[in-house]
Amino acid sequence: MSGPAPVWDVINGYAAYWALHAAVELGLFDHLPATSAELAEATGVADPADVTLLAQLLAAKGLLETDGERWSNSPAAERFLVTGSPASMVGLVRHSPGPKQGWPELAETIRNGRPAEETADALNALYPELVAATAATQAAVARGVAAELRTRGLWDGTGLVVDLGCGSGAWLEGVGAENAIGVDLAHVVPAARARVPGASFLEGDYLDVDLPAGKANVVILAHVLRAESDERAEALLDKALHLLADAGVLLVADYFRPPNGEDTTTYADAVHDLTLALTMRASTPGRGLSEQTLAAWCAARGAHTDAVVEPVPRQRVHLIKRGTR
Ligand SMILES: C[S@@+](CC[C@H](N)C(=O)[O-])C[C@H]1O[C@@H](n2cnc3c(N)ncnc32)[C@H](O)[C@@H]1O
Missing domain, CATH: 1.10.10.10 (Winged helix-like DNA-binding domain superfamily/Winged helix DNA-binding domain)
Structure with missing residues (x-):
């Protein structure tokens, strides 16, 4: 028993x-x-x-x-x-579970297929503190990824870098771009601007802002797709790929959830990633992202993951190129 x-x-x-x-x-x-x-x-x-x-x-x-x-x-x-x-x-202890009110409301959120408006607003209000809490780690991760790109001959450190949902600016700071554009919500941008004074910033919805197509050597989507509905996440990936110059590379960083149809052991191993995905569900339209979904969305646009690096345990960064292998 x-x-x-x-x-x-x-x-x-x-x-x-x-x-x-x-x-x-x-x-x-x-x-x-x-x-x-x-x-x-x-x-x-x-x-x-x-x-x-x-x-x-x-x-x-x-x-x-x-x-x-x-x-x-x-x-x-x-x-x-x-x-x-x-x-x-x-x-992170204080802010990582997102707005606290999202948890007692979870059954209602799941029933409705969306969080209460006040909870989504509370997450938006929390973003500056949330991204500040991870800034040091993410800057270090980004430094490591930039070194990896150079070693692999995927980026020589020059040209335009665009970070969609740049948060604290830690990734722009870490990759050390000389010509950088960060995009984030208006109340989040000031801290990024202070961290990376040499970069330009656009305030607003990353799906709406105007950016030049085909010009970026590096585009960054770090921990943003997981919080969007499938429809918006796929549109954002599409936009990121369109920003890339021919030889450019798209970085998609996340703690990916396992795909559906895995066995119990896989889910037990992925409890951190699944909890993060559920944390998204509690206060956003997103449910986390699996690497299989990312691969399918890339394939549908003639793009592919060239390599994956794991700078800290379970945080995986896909180095995505346009074209097929
Ligand atoms: C989890 S944080 C990741 C921040 C940063 N990329 C990093 O990895 O450190 C998600 C970021 O996306 C931004 N964001 C959310 N919705 C957005 C939108 N519709 N348009 C632009 N930025 C958005 C948030 O303000 C926040 O800075």
């Missing part, structure tokens, strides 16, 4: 997220090593018993360690949960 553990695991995941969120809000990871009493004092908690309870759960999750008296960060927490650490994920 099977037990209820898989169900409890899911229910408890909700509480574990909020425990981590609370610890980040309190700045718990920033004041270690310390006893519960010292931590309570440092973080403004009334009763040290509450710190102990929170810390015990975080220890159970592998984020804290203890010698029975003092708490300290586990190696993962030291690297990813301390504010100001170069690899800090503190912003």
Whole structure:
């Protein structure tokens, strides 16, 4: 007879997220090593018993360690949960699940086939913070991808680079383009402009902005197709391909979801990607993107993936060329 553990695991995941969120809000990871009493004092908690309870759960999750008296960060927490650490994920803990209201509404969203307008608006409002939270990592990823393009003879570092949905500007900064155009929504562009002062920016819907066809040496679509309806995502891919010069390369970066029809093990391995796809569904018209769908959309336009690079685990970047192999 099977037990209820898989169900409890899911229910408890909700509480574990909020425990981590609370610890980040309190700045718990920033004041270690310390006893519960010292931590309570440092973080403004009334009763040290509450710190102990929170810390015990975080220890159970592998984020804290203890010698029975003092708490300290586990190696993962030291690297990813301390504010100001170069690899800090503190912003992602706060913002990565998207607008919080999207989750209790998920059944309604799925029933209607779209999120509530207020939830979609809340995501748009959140974008500046969301893209700031990933900027350092994405700039490093983009630097690695640019080096890869040069090694493979796909780009010599010159000419026009266009980034559709450029967010923080991290990709433009990372590839180090001398002639760059970023496109994003009006309230997101100011931070990108500050990060990459030498680039030009267009504000508005990336499907509507006017850009010269056939001129770009590199076009970037990083983590944008997953949040669009199939119809708009395919139109955006089409637009990106039209922007490319003959020898240009389109970069499509994402955490791709597995295609339909895979077995249970594949889905279990892809839980991060599937959760991200569902996160899209909770607040956007998108449901994530599979590499098979991307390949079919490219093939329908006479384009193909020349190579795939994986600069950080599970983040895959398709280097797409026009024409068939
Ligand atoms: C997940 S972020 C990715 C940002 C960036 N490409 C990166 O990888 O760091 C998605 C970006 O798409 C932008 N975006 C969403 N809808 C858009 C639209 N209709 N037109 C232009 N940009 C849009 C958002 O403002 C946000 O900056």
